[in-house]
Amino acid sequence: MTSQIRSERGGWNPDWEIDGNCVPAARYTDPAYADAEQANLWPRAWQVACRTEQLLEKGSYVEYEIGDQSILVVRVDRDTIKAFFNSCRHRGTTLATGSGCFERGMMSCPFHGWTYRLDGRCALVTYADELSEEQRDPERLRLVECQAEVWANFVFVNMDPEAAPLEEAIGPGTRWADIAAIDRMSVVWHRRTVFPANWKNALAAFQEAYHAETAHPQFQTEIGYGDPGSFGYFPDEKGCAHAGLLPDAVFGEEPADQAAAFYRFVSYSHGLGDSGQYSDVDVALAKKVSERPVPKGSSIYAEYLKELYAHAAEHRIPLPTPTPEEAAHIGSTFLFPNLVVTPIIGGAVAMLFRPGSDGVESCSMDWWSLRILPEDEKAPEYAICDVDYHDMEAVGEILWQDFATVPRSQKGMRARGFEQLSLNPIQEVAILNMHHELDCYLKR
Ligand code: FES
Numbered sequence: 090m091t092s093q094i095r096s097e098r099g100g101w102n103p104d105w106e107i108d109g110n111c112v113p114a115a116r117y118t119d120p121a122y123a124d125a126e127q128a129n130l131w132p133r134a135w136q137v138a139c140r141t142e143q144l145l146e147k148g149s150y151v152e153y154e155i156g157d158q159s160i161l162v163v164r165v166d167r168d169t170i171k172a173f174f175n176s177c178r179h180r181g182t183t184l185a186t187g188s189g190c191f192e193r194g195m196m197s198c199p200f201h202g203w204t205y206r207l208d209g210r211c212a213l214v215t216y217a218d219e220l221s222e223e224q225r226d227p228e229r230l231r232l233v234e235c236q237a238e239v240w241a242n243f244v245f246v247n248m249d250p251e252a253a254p255l256e257e258a259i260g261p262g263t264r265w266a267d268i269a270a271i272d273r274m275s276v277v278w279h280r281r282t283v284f285p286a287n288w289k290n291a292l293a294a295f296q297e298a299y300h301a302e303t304a305h306p307q308f309q310t311e312i313g314y315g316d317p318g319s320f321g322y323f324p325d326e327k328g329c330a331h332a333g334l335l336p337d338a339v340f341g342e343e344p345a346d347q348a349a350a351f352y353r354f355v356s357y358s359h360g361l362g363d364s365g366q367y368s369d370v371d372v373a374l375a376k377k378v379s380e381r382p383v384p385k386g387s388s389i390y391a392e393y394l395k396e397l398y399a400h401a402a403e404h405r406i407p408l409p410t411p412t413p414e415e416a417a418h419i420g421s422t423f424l425f426p427n428l429v430v431t432p433i434i435g436g437a438v439a440m441l442f443r444p445g446s447d448g449v450e451s452c453s454m455d456w457w458s459l460r461i462l463p464e465d466e467k468a469p470e471y472a473i474c475d476v477d478y479h480d481m482e483a484v485g486e487i488l489w490q491d492f493a494t495v496p497r498s499q500k501g502m503r504a505r506g507f508e509q510l511s512l513n514p515i516q517e518v519a520i521l522n523m524h525h526e527l528d529c530y531l532k533r
């Protein structure tokens with residue numbers, strides 16, 4: 090990556106070693122471990138910076154912040170999105186904050202007026218003739234670029250110019266989300282909250298369903314992420330975890346039980362923030378099918394899909410048509426280091442976790458409701474809504490329950506008597522594997 094001489098920080102400490110199924114609590118509480126992530130994880134990993142919907146016009150930009158780094162993601166032209174370190178080549182001033190559109194396609198520094206084209210070339214150095222020839226070298230004046238690539242309308246960036254392409258990094262792990270046609274989905278809303286837990290601790294609530302029975306009792310036990318063992322890494326796909334929902338298998342034996350359980354599941358999933366995953370229409374369809382007998386040889390989920398596709402045909406919603414076997418794999422996908430996508434047929438919730446201001450025991454979470462819209466319907470205007478994680482109405486009941494337990498876990502991890510997390514190697518294997526993956530970045 091772009092090198093910069095810094096004082097020695099971010100080195101590896103042998104006390105952080107994984108021991109079987111146990112992970113040192115220091116990985117969640119020690120500022121030195123967060124320093125190691127800042128030095129060796131975030132500068133080298135592909136990570137989501139924004140959505141393409143935020144960059145529709147030429148010159149539009151989004152500032153992406155991770156730790157002490159600020160990156161500008163910029164729409165250069167119809168086919169090109171670039172990312173640059175948000176740092177003027179003169180004395181480092183950040184060129185823009187938040188989001189917006191660069192007027193006349195120029196990025197102008199607010200300090201001494203040096204100005205850059207959207208592709209990063211320097212267009213103007215004020216009093217250039219007073220600088221040495223070497224200082225005026227166009228290559229030296231060019232903004233320093235990060236890699237930028239798009240998957241499913243998420244713009245990923247990587248600060249490391251040597252990093253392998255995005256496809257290699259997230260690779261086949263995206264295939265179940267791709268089957269759900271996640272790239273056809275539009276943003277219905279984007280919410281953001283700040284939360285008192287290490288980013289990995291917040292993320293972990295979405296890497297396992299082990300907690301669902303206790304922390305989300307409304308689902309009742311027959312609903313889970315299917316085979317809990319499936320929430321693991323594919324053996325040869327580093328950085329990806331996946332859980333199929335296996336809808337038919339988890340809704341109980343008796344048709345009447347199935348119907349009630351299915352409706353409960355859909356309506357509570359809808360509670361992942363209003364229309365987060367299942368929409369109002371999905372809930373109404375689930376209600377309709379749960380109130381009539383399931384024909385012999387069919388299942389509640391098959392009946393629901395019939396209604397869903399009939400509704401889609403009527404409203405020209407281009408739903409994907411996976412085979413039943415493929416549909417059973419649509420569930421949840423984790424892309425290392427910090428994105429979780431949970432598609433269903435027709436929609437998804439995606440969640441992104443980043444270290445917060447102290448880098449250790451606070452994090453920010455962004456989450457999106459995504460939906461395949463009718464062909465003639467325009468997506469709502471893009472806006473990020475900041476919400477308070479205590480606000481059940483704003484975050485939805487399920488997240489509210491997660492937000493109630495995760496900070497308690499964070500607090501307890503600081504206990505002097507608590508040295509390591511003892512993970513369930515079946516149901517929490519994704520968390521364990523994530524730590525092994527982190528080691529690949531941090532042990533240097
Ligand atoms: S710091 Fe940008 S022009 Fe001086």
Ligand SMILES: [Fe+2]
Nearest residue numbers: 294304305491
């Ligand atoms: Fe949860």
